Amino acid sequence: MDQQFEIQADTAITPEKNISGFFSRLHDKLKSAPIELVQTARLKIRNNNVLYAIPGHESWLPLLKLAASEFSSFITYGRTDMPLAVGVETVASCTRKCSYCPVSKQEFPETRPYRVMRDEIYNSIIDTLSEIPRRANQKGFNGVLHLNGYGEPTIDKKIVQRTEYARKKLPEATIGFYSNGDNLTEDLYLQLRNVGINEIIMTPHDGKFSSRLQDLGEKYFEDGILKLNPPLTKLSNRGGNINVAEALLQSPTNRCVHPSFTMEITVDGTTILCASDALIKTPLGNISKSGFHDVWDNKYYRQMRRALRHGKYDLLPEICRRCRIPN
Numbered sequence: 001m002d003q004q005f006e007i008q009a010d011t012a013i014t015p016e017k018n019i020s021g022f023f024s025r026l027h028d029k030l031k032s033a034p035i036e037l038v039q040t041a042r043l044k045i046r047n048n049n050v051l052y053a054i055p056g057h058e059s060w061l062p063l064l065k066l067a068a069s070e071f072s073s074f075i076t077y078g079r080t081d082m083p084l085a086v087g088v089e090t091v092a093s094c095t096r097k098c099s100y101c102p103v104s105k106q107e108f109p110e111t112r113p114y115r116v117m118r119d120e121i122y123n124s125i126i127d128t129l130s131e132i133p134r135r136a137n138q139k140g141f142n143g144v145l146h147l148n149g150y151g152e153p154t155i156d157k158k159i160v161q162r163t164e165y166a167r168k169k170l171p172e173a174t175i176g177f178y179s180n181g182d183n184l185t186e187d188l189y190l191q192l193r194n195v196g197i198n199e200i201i202m203t204p205h206d207g208k209f210s211s212r213l214q215d216l217g218e219k220y221f222e223d224g225i226l227k228l229n230p231p232l233t234k235l236s237n238r239g240g241n242i243n244v245a246e247a248l249l250q251s252p253t254n255r256c257v258h259p260s261f262t263m264e265i266t267v268d269g270t271t272i273l274c275a276s277d278a279l280i281k282t283p284l285g286n287i288s289k290s291g292f293h294d295v296w297d298n299k300y301y302r303q304m305r306r307a308l309r310h311g312k313y314d315l316l317p318e319i320c321r322r323c324r325i326p327n
């Protein structure tokens, strides 16, 4: 694998604390628990609102998120370190040029030209996810599948077809995407609803939504699919790729847990360390070619996730050393 960065040997990082006793007892309990109960517990734990209700959560949020995701991963897969969310960038282009988005920078179109994910890559990614083994002889990724990266998914002409394919192959997953809403017509919304999309999360990049999108949100409120986010108040500097005023940046954290439970896949099928890597400086393999476990469990990927959790930034690529990201 072509690594554009290096990380020291495993021994440079403190081993994870051994909590296997707890998980082994939990494993025994889960063996006899009804599968519906396990599924409900998994979905409740994944809801971050539970974490935000904990007093003083700000300073503890990375670790709380990690603990919640490890727990959820364990009861789903029988191991604590599986991703609970996968992002697939089906199109690498957007309708806007936001000041806080790295791919809007003038020099970036050359390195990230307009591209659409090839069908064979997309289908192979979804097929691979559908084969992931779970507890109790079940299989198939059942976390959150978001069909977006740095592109605007509604300009992907195959977004309905792709959603339908993912729904067929991953019946228990939460499928959706983030969007600026510019191209989200009522007709497109209904097509996506008909093929089983779960969520379309819209962000008001101008500070507020157009009356068209507000009306759409109100008309289909009962579906629970359209989610109109509040305006952004805190921003990430995207691994140092953009300049953000200090007042808008979250306080720096001394560890990063995002890559421990999220896998990001770019338009050509390359897995990258995290969504901040707009220039694809951290390629970690391609699950459409090598399968899920060869990528997620490879040595470099595991070492980096561990270094990030332990705040060992000196062992990490430059984007992590320059990064300021909201919790």
Ligand code: SF4
Residues within 6 Å of the ligand: 238, 239, 256, 257, 258, 259, 273, 274, 275, 276, 277, 308, 319, 320, 321, 323, 324, 325
């Ligand atoms: S610290 Fe690294 S892995 Fe974490 S969000 Fe920043 S760039 Fe991504």
